[in-house]
Amino acid sequence: MSKERRPVTLSTLRAMKARGERIACLTAYEASQARVLEEAGVDLILVGDSLGMVVQGHETTVPVTVDDVVYHTRCVARGRRRAFLLADMPFLSYTSPERALETACRLMQEGGAQGVKLEGGAGQREVVAALAGAGVPVCAHLGLQPQAVHRLGGYRVQGRGEAAARALAEEARALEAAGADLLLLECVPRALAARIAREASVPVIGIGAGPDCDGQILVLHDLLGLTERPPRFAQDFLAGRGSVREAVAAYVAAVREGRFPGPEHSFD
Numbered sequence: 001m002s003k004e005r006r007p008v009t010l011s012t013l014r015a016m017k018a019r020g021e022r023i024a025c026l027t028a029y030e031a032s033q034a035r036v037l038e039e040a041g042v043d044l045i046l047v048g049d050s051l052g053m054v055v056q057g058h059e060t061t062v063p064v065t066v067d068d069v070v071y072h073t074r075c076v077a078r079g080r081r082r083a084f085l086l087a088d089m090p091f092l093s094y095t096s097p098e099r100a101l102e103t104a105c106r107l108m109q110e111g112g113a114q115g116v117k118l119e120g121g122a123g124q125r126e127v128v129a130a131l132a133g134a135g136v137p138v139c140a141h142l143g144l145q146p147q148a149v150h151r152l153g154g155y156r157v158q159g160r161g162e163a164a165a166r167a168l169a170e171e172a173r174a175l176e177a178a179g180a181d182l183l184l185l186e187c188v189p190r191a192l193a194a195r196i197a198r199e200a201s202v203p204v205i206g207i208g209a210g211p212d213c214d215g216q217i218l219v220l221h222d223l224l225g226l227t228e229r230p231p232r233f234a235q236d237f238l239a240g241r242g243s244v245r246e247a248v249a250a251y252v253a254a255v256r257e258g259r260f261p262g263p264e265h266s267f268d
């Protein structure tokens with residue numbers, strides 16, 4: 001855990017990257033979850049649109065609305081003290097810079113988020129630049145983009161093979177140049193994620209992207225063993241432990257010490 005007890009800001013996260021101190025991130029959807037994450041010293045809380053699947057019971061994240069994310073962000077914000085609070089921009093809520101600014105405005109002003117996350121590659125450069133230009137902290141989510149599941153035809157590892165890896169690394173550079181403050185890589189081969197994290201000057205958070213990213217994130221419900229078909233990159237940290245508090249603390253310690261994710265959670 002960062003020794004500082006002051007609120008986590010983008011500069012805190014950049015300083016952690018510079019020191020090689022791993023950033024522990026988790027999703028949360030309501031206030032009591034946020035409180036437990038705070039106690040465990042989580043650095044960044046994401047109100048993910050995964051809420052559509054783990055809270056609302058949908059098959060995908062596509063049905064999640066801006067109202068849904070605003071509501072859950074507001075709940076999480078009441079339990080948050082120190083962690084940086086990021087909220088997801090839902091499906092089709094950032095199809096133009098104007099639309100993205102409206103969505104970000106709602107997530108931050110009504111929800112209390114401190115930054116937003118959006119899915120997409122180099123095609124989102126203009127949107128990222130508009131948000132960054134307006135002072136909105138932006139996390140660009142690359143690799144597997146769950147909002148595009150119907151286009152992709154399933155949840156698959158992205159960036160495999162030389163050409164695909166080169167394209168993904170180029171997208172990461174383009175989004176950083178457009179003003180992204182954080183990058184999130186989902187389901188990409190370990191070597192590619194390591195290369196992107198090495199090249200990027202902003203922190204790179206991984207999920208199913210191997211142990212060499214600057215930080216790690218998991219969906220809270222996967223960590224607590226609540227998911228019916230957990231992804232291969234997840235681990236049930238509650239198994240063998242007595243409480244949710246212990247499970248979250250064990251995850252934070254495993255991330256800090258580089259014990260999670262292991263090879264069994266990573267892709268080649």
Ligand code: KIV
Pocket residue numbers: 027046047048049050051088141184186207217218219
């Ligand atoms: O929606 C979400 O929870 C996410 C994580 C998988 C990073 O985007």
